[in-house]
Amino acid sequence: MIEFLIPGVVVSAISFFIVIFLTPPLIKFLEKRKMSVPDMNKKEHPMVVRPGGLSIICGIIGSELILYLFFQMNEIIALIITTTGAFVIGYIDDRKVMRGWFKPVMLAVAAIPILVFGTYDSNLTFPLFGDVQIPALYIGLIFLIIPITGNTINSIDVLNGVASGFVTISSFSLTICLLIIQNYEVAIISLPLGFVSLAFYKFHKVPSRIFPGDSGALTLGAMYGSIAIIGGVEIIAAIALLPAVINSFLFLSSVKRIVEHREIKGKPVEHTEDFKLKATNDSKAPITLVRIILAGGPLSEKAVGYAIFKLAIFSAILAIITSFMMGVKI
Amino acid sequence: MKSNLYGFLFGMWLLIILGGGILVVIIGPINISGFGDFDLIINSGIKAIIAVTLVIIWILILSKLKNWIFRKEIKS
Numbered sequence: 139m140i141e142f143l144i145p146g147v148v149v150s151a152i153s154f155f156i157v158i159f160l161t162p163p164l165i166k167f168l169e170k171r172k173m174s175v176p177d178m179n180k181k182e183h184p185m186v187v188r189p190g191g192l193s194i195i196c197g198i199i200g201s202e203l204i205l206y207l208f209f210q211m212n213e214i215i216a217l218i219i220t221t222t223g224a225f226v227i228g229y230i231d232d233r234k235v236m237r238g239w240f241k242p243v244m245l246a247v248a249a250i251p252i253l254v255f256g257t258y259d260s261n262l263t264f265p266l267f268g269d270v271q272i273p274a275l276y277i278g279l280i281f282l283i284i285p286i287t288g289n290t291i292n293s294i295d296v297l298n299g300v301a302s303g304f305v306t307i308s309s310f311s312l313t314i315c316l317l318i319i320q321n322y323e324v325a326i327i328s329l330p331l332g333f334v335s336l337a338f339y340k341f342h343k344v345p346s347r348i349f350p351g352d353s354g355a356l357t358l359g360a361m362y363g364s365i366a367i368i369g370g371v372e373i374i375a376a377i378a379l380l381p382a383v384i385n386s387f388l389f390l391s392s393v394k395r396i397v398e399h400r401e402i403k404g405k406p407v408e409h410t411e412d413f414k415l416k417a418t419n420d421s422k423a424p425i426t427l428v429r430i431i432l433a434g435g436p437l438s439e440k441a442v443g444y445a446i447f448k449l450a451i452f453s454a455i456l457a458i459i460t461s462f463m464m465g466v467k468i
Numbered sequence: 469m470k471s472n473l474y475g476f477l478f479g480m481w482l483l484i485i486l487g488g489g490i491l492v493v494i495i496g497p498i499n500i501s502g503f504g505d506f507d508l509i510i511n512s513g514i515k516a517i518i519a520v521t522l523v524i525i526w527i528l529i530l531s532k533l534k535n536w537i538f539r540k541e542i543k544s
Binding site for chain 2: 262264265266267268269270271272273274275278373376377380381383384387388391427430431449452453456460463
């Protein structure tokens with residue numbers, strides 16, 4: 139395990155500092171190009187630049203390439219290509235409004251490198267019960283996992299700092315789980331995701347200086363899904379992601395179709411006079427995690443974000459318990 | 469309210485573990501032979517149908533659980 143210590147520290151530092159140093163000039167560049175949108179949850183509707191996906195993907199590619207110098211693993215190459223593919227898909231959606239089907243379908247295409255490099259294990263491992271062999275079925279699962287994780291993270295990117303903060307918690311818990319099940323190589327590969335998210339959170343937290351955009355959210359989500367596949371921790375990863383899964387589930391079960399957020403007519407959240415967030419009374423508005431959190435009464439944007447982070451920490455604990463249960467069979 | 473969300477999360481976690489048990493105990497051992505080269509495809513097809521059915525049942529249970537836990541909030 140000690141041989142993983144130096145690469146682990148190196149890639150963590152590189153991924154973190156690339157984002158820390160690259161994001162401020164990116165903010166200035168985007169400001170000059172007037173690539174900004176109003177922050178609707180603030181009283182003055184200040185303009186916030188987007189997309190911040192470029193600094194996120196640079197942090198990921200830079201650190202993973204350095205890691206490749208330590209370990210020549212196909213897993214790293216597959217992860218870089220799939221994650222970069224997700225970034226490109228998100229960037230296209232950032233620049234041009236695409237139809238609802240575009241992101242899920244294209245993210246499925248982005249998963250192809252995982253298949254081509256054979257960086258997956260077709261045995262699906264469950265806690266307490268062991269493995270189930272689904273060789274042909276698992277290939278279909280690969281094409282589902284990347285679109286699901288990508289869109290799930292994208293759908294939780296609704297308030298300042300939530301997407302980056304949420305991925306920080308989920309990905310670090312996934313790294314801990316990988317260490318518990320002694321998959322050290324993939325644990326090291328997963329480290330940049332947590333550190334990139336943490337670094338981006340510095341600029342994304344309330345009040346945001348930059349939004350990740352679809353390019354940032356899909357990059358984080360696709361990398362999370364790729365780690366789940368190459369690490370063979372699909373179930374654990376799903377558990378760590380449960381609050382975001384609940385958000386997507388509530389949204390889809392109320393809207394009953396795959397649509398872009400901008401296509402939804404009713405807004406799930408309104409503002410009080412002092413610009414706190416409150417749940418809407420509009421019966422046509424979709425049900426979301428934020429709306430459910432606000433059902434107890436109005437809260438500030440920061441408080442809603444912290445409520446989501448607490449749910450993420452609870453899920454992270456469940457994921458860690460699950461990883462210990464992987465070693466137990468009944 | 470927030471405790472309801474934690475309860476829903478915990479319920480989802482239990483359903484995932486239970487679903488995993490069903491997959492491993494029931495679907496895993498299914499093995500049909502006698503179709504030559506088509507054995508793998510037929511086995512996978514049957515497993516896929518059962519798995520999709522389980523996922524649909526899982527979603528239906530979650531919907532019931534959601535309506536039960538968040539009844540007041542959803543009405544508001």
